[in-house]
Amino acid sequence: MQQFSTKYTYLFSLTLCLICSILLSVAAVALKERQETNQQLDKQKSVLQACRIIKAGDSVTPEKVQELFATITPKVVDLNTDAYAEGVDPEAFAQEDATLMKVPGNEAQLSEVPEQVKIYQVEKDGKVDMLVLPISGKGLWGTLYGFLALSADTTTIRGITYYNHKETPGLGGEVDNPTWKSYWPDRKVYDENWDVAIHVIKGAAESPESDPYSVNGLSGATITSRGVTDMLKFWMGEEGFGPYLKSFRENGSV
Numbered sequence: 001m002q003q004f005s006t007k008y009t010y011l012f013s014l015t016l017c018l019i020c021s022i023l024l025s026v027a028a029v030a031l032k033e034r035q036e037t038n039q040q041l042d043k044q045k046s047v048l049q050a051c052r053i054i055k056a057g058d059s060v061t062p063e064k065v066q067e068l069f070a071t072i073t074p075k076v077v078d079l080n081t082d083a084y085a086e087g088v089d090p091e092a093f094a095q096e097d098a099t100l101m102k103v104p105g106n107e108a109q110l111s112e113v114p115e116q117v118k119i120y121q122v123e124k125d126g127k128v129d130m131l132v133l134p135i136s137g138k139g140l141w142g143t144l145y146g147f148l149a150l151s152a153d154t155t156t157i158r159g160i161t162y163y164n165h166k167e168t169p170g171l172g173g174e175v176d177n178p179t180w181k182s183y184w185p186d187r188k189v190y191d192e193n194w195d196v197a198i199h200v201i202k203g204a205a206e207s208p209e210s211d212p213y214s215v216n217g218l219s220g221a222t223i224t225s226r227g228v229t230d231m232l233k234f235w236m237g238e239e240g241f242g243p244y245l246k247s248f249r250e251n252g253s254v
């Protein structure tokens with residue numbers, strides 16, 4: 001049997017590593033654009049699912065997603081002023097590039113949030129029918145990112161979706177389950193004093209009419225369930241969209 005020298009073995013391994021890393025880098029660069037497009041599409045689909053323009057599980061072509069998404073109006077809210085950001089074109093605004101600002105300790109366990117946040121308005125008969133707001137906060141394994149769709153009354157929930165999280169499939173990952181998401185519509189974010197009241201309970205909630213502030217818990221996933229409650233408390237509260245939503249309902253469809 002032929003014996004290879006140590007030098008040959010090292011050189012061979014090194015060359016193989018080099019070729020593999022070049023191939024990987026080329027693939028990463030070549031696929032970057034496609035990955036970004038897919039991430040964008042996934043986010044757009046999530047917005048459409050939150051407002052139930054498309055239903056979870058529906059197979060929709062990328063072209064159809066883009067066509068439906070084009071009917072929704074983006075707006076950019078400045079969390080420092082709680083008003084629409086001045087001099088910002090919402091169509092051109094890229095959320096990923098927004099400046100981050102530190103926030104005091106909060107329920108969602110977020111240390112920083114974007115200064116400017118892209119939201120969406122769905123119109124019907126020339127008026128805003130729904131607002132779709134991004135939400136995020138810590139679960140058990142990491143941050144969950146999603147959208148909450150509200151009626152123009154700013155309290156009635158139309159739907160919720162998560163498009164990015166690290167929770168365990170079958171446990172916290174059930175935030176993606178269409179059945180769990182079906183528990184949300186028609187429940188209320190705020191109580192009669194406009195305090196955030198919506199929360200995920202342990203076990204099953206009654207109907208939205210008799211139990212408007214409770215949502216069924218995710219079984220075996222108390223930490224994720226608490227994470228969902230806490231992120232809504234933060235994003236719908238004073239530090240999040242609370243003041244913007246107040247001025248929206250007081251000043252009408254703006």
Ligand SMILES: Cc1cc2nc3c(=O)[nH]c(=O)nc-3n(C[C@H](O)[C@H](O)[C@H](O)COP(=O)(O)O)c2cc1C
Binds near residue numbers: 168172223
């Ligand atoms: C492998 C593994 C994965 C888990 N994933 C989650 C999860 O995604 N979300 C969650 O809240 N709890 C998860 N848990 C359970 C938590 O550790 C904890 O026991 C649970 O949240 C308690 O909820 P319960 O009171 O409903 O049983 C996981 C546990 C194990 C062992």
